Amino acid sequence: MNAPTTHSMLTDSFVSAELYTQVQQFYARQMGLIDDRLPEEWASTFTEDAVFEEASRMAPLRGREAIAASCRVRAERLEAEQIDFRHWLAMLDIRPQPDGTLHTRVYALAMRTGRGGPLDIFASVVCRDELVQSDDRWLVRHRELQHDGAER
């Protein structure tokens, strides 16, 4: 049981600085798009056939159009309620796969602030992505969000 973990902590199992910082930048910009309420731009960071799973909250979203539609509803609601929403991601781990895709695991915090109201950091989530490269861009092909405190 120790073997895989021990191996995974070898420095040569870490990804390169270039790849690590590319994915850090990808997430900073991607989350900026949803926080800035840009549904089309947000959806464009997923593949056409992407699957977005958040089992404790909703049925899976299948395809870029469903992801855009979900973001539009969300953006309209936040706009109406005048809520600033932020997604923080950190503690990024990247595992390159033999087929060139990347499996990532990253911690996420979801937080919101109403107009004149207090900051509310309300959810800790573990995000597991499959990233694929397409035309010199990284895209999410599969995202699974597990909320802390949810039934497993």
Add this chain to the structure above:
Amino acid sequence: MNAPTTHSMLTDSFVSAELYTQVQQFYARQMGLIDDRLPEEWASTFTEDAVFEEASRMAPLRGREAIAASCRVRAERLEAEQIDFRHWLAMLDIRPQPDGTLHTRVYALAMRTGRGGPLDIFASVVCRDELVQSDDRWLVRHRELQHDGAER
């Protein structure tokens, strides 16, 4: 409307690992200076003519001396009240400009803990900086802080 965003997610629009991690290190040390209550050292990370804007809280600070003075007042107050203050920055995006400066956008959390008291994470802020290089150092020439929940 999609074009700029699409372009910006191209991997060749991401900055190099060396630059990205330099700016990460710059922010870790810079915020460490204000959290450690070192006003002169904090001010030395801004240019002589730097402008520090935080519209929802105060009039702009103009120049390194004003920035140092503001930090001194703050440090004395926190010292008197025995409050440990932390600034967290993450979700860093860097856009190099044609003139060699950097425009950055980074999320910030402000938090404090009184002696024996609970942790209070009380503000989510978006920080937009203009960074310039001088004598092998990065310096902030302009900082704009937008508090979530504030009037726009």
Add this chain to the structure above:
Amino acid sequence: MNAPTTHSMLTDSFVSAELYTQVQQFYARQMGLIDDRLPEEWASTFTEDAVFEEASRMAPLRGREAIAASCRVRAERLEAEQIDFRHWLAMLDIRPQPDGTLHTRVYALAMRTGRGGPLDIFASVVCRDELVQSDDRWLVRHRELQHDGAER
């Protein structure tokens, strides 16, 4: 008094992107191990003779076995109470030492979510590590945790 700090903000005093992202990856995986309740794997990221200090909470742990034992007790308690626990680390600063070891300073947040309960981010901590390289792995030889709000 300015000299050391000024020097430390020179870009050539920042560590390389490769080293910086290696340590970021090390911490993401290491904290993943304690959050995933893997005491043996967690302990294997410390040297055999490691010292783990958290003065405001407990007597120092001395040696890998003591570190594993402490983690086992903790994991069993969290399992029994069905609590999801997360360690976030950020604002990493690395100071390489002449002997090849690394002194790091990094901010940490500790947070937990009970089954069906709210997120509770309850502690801000400054973590200071001494990291050593052994057989192509980074290991913690000394860790000191200072809780914000604790008596100094």
